[in-house]
Amino acid sequence: MSKPSVSSPLWRLTAARVQLFFREPAVVFWTLGFPIVLTVAFGVAFRSRPPDPIAAAVEVGAGADALRAALASAPDVTVSILSPAEARAALRVGRVAIVVRHGNPRTYAFDPTRPESRLARAVIDDVLQRADGRRDPAAVAEVRITEPGARYVDFLVPGLIGFNLMVASMWVVAFGIVENRQKNQLKRLMATPMKRSQFLLSFVAMRMLLIALELAVLLALARLVFEVPLRGSLWLLVAISVLGALAFSGIGLLLAARARTTQTVSGLINAVTIPMWLLGGVFFSRSQFPDAVQPVITALPLTAVNDALRAVMNEGAGPSAVAPQAILLAAFAVLSFGAALKLFRWS
Secondary structure (H helix, E strand, C coil), X not given: CCCCCCCCHHHHHHHHHHHHHHCCHHHHHHHHHHHHHHHHHHHHHCCCCCCCCEEEEEECCCCHHHHHHHHHCCCCEEEEEECHHHHHHHHHHCCCCEEEECCCCCEEECCCCCHHHHHHHHHHHHHHHHXXXXXCCCCCCCCCCCCCCCCHHHHHHHHHHHHHHHHHHHHHHHHHHHHHHHCXXXXXXXXXXXXXXXXXXXXXXXXXXXXXXXXXXHHHHHHHHHCCCCCCCHHHHHHHHHHHHHHHHHHHHHHHCCCCCHHHHHHHHHHHHHHHHHHCCCCCCHHHCCHHHHHHHHCCHHHHHHHHHXXXXXXXXXXXXXXXXXXXXXXXXXXXXXXXXXXXXXX
């Protein structure tokens, strides 16, 4: 089959889509600027820094001053003496992680469902036991390792890339089609020799052309500002991103195939993207969800994109390691585009 010429409807429509994209400042911002703002905000908020000190309270009473003095000697503990009512209130709202009561036995009040409280219990008990004269029976040594790849920003950047691929692809594609339909522009295009497949592919082709710019901006920012590593192949990262954009663009085409108003397609996009955003591991690990829903989460295209991008960037994974995610994304791209082509109507 011969390659389409630059005068073919597909290439002309693609060029028009790209020009229209850059003529809309709001679209450019939400596609390119917003991910940068998110990356900078979260990167600064969770940058590498010493851990916050543990906030503890000692209840007023005999021995309270001695307990406070012992805890104050630890550099990673802040301590205050409070009345029982004040201590309970501070623990309830999270101002302190643990409350210590003097007595025999000494009492620790803390919330075991809060990770910081469990950590506080271990640290506070260790400090006080040592102040009471405890000595460890075996000597130990510490090797503290902090390097790029294990920080929150290293987890966040691949998730933001996947999130951006999903949001930009689905909104730009679906919203653009429905907006053209609502303005009766599709009826004019229907009278031309252009095929439905060429019209739909022009939106996908436009997204493919913009991916390089989006990836370059995010990866350069992550590398230069936050030293986020890329341990795997750049070309594999690009390939996964392209597959992700194809899958999300296909879903966007499917959602817009019959929608007649921008309000309708907006609701459909939100119904699809919000669950993936919450479950797909953008801002926190999907392992936080119960095991019963993990198969559903694994089958989501955003999960596949995020898992594959993190494997390539942080672990240096090769093609075989991300093959399951790539196959899933390719299946979503083919099936959604085929369904969209079958269901699409000009009017």
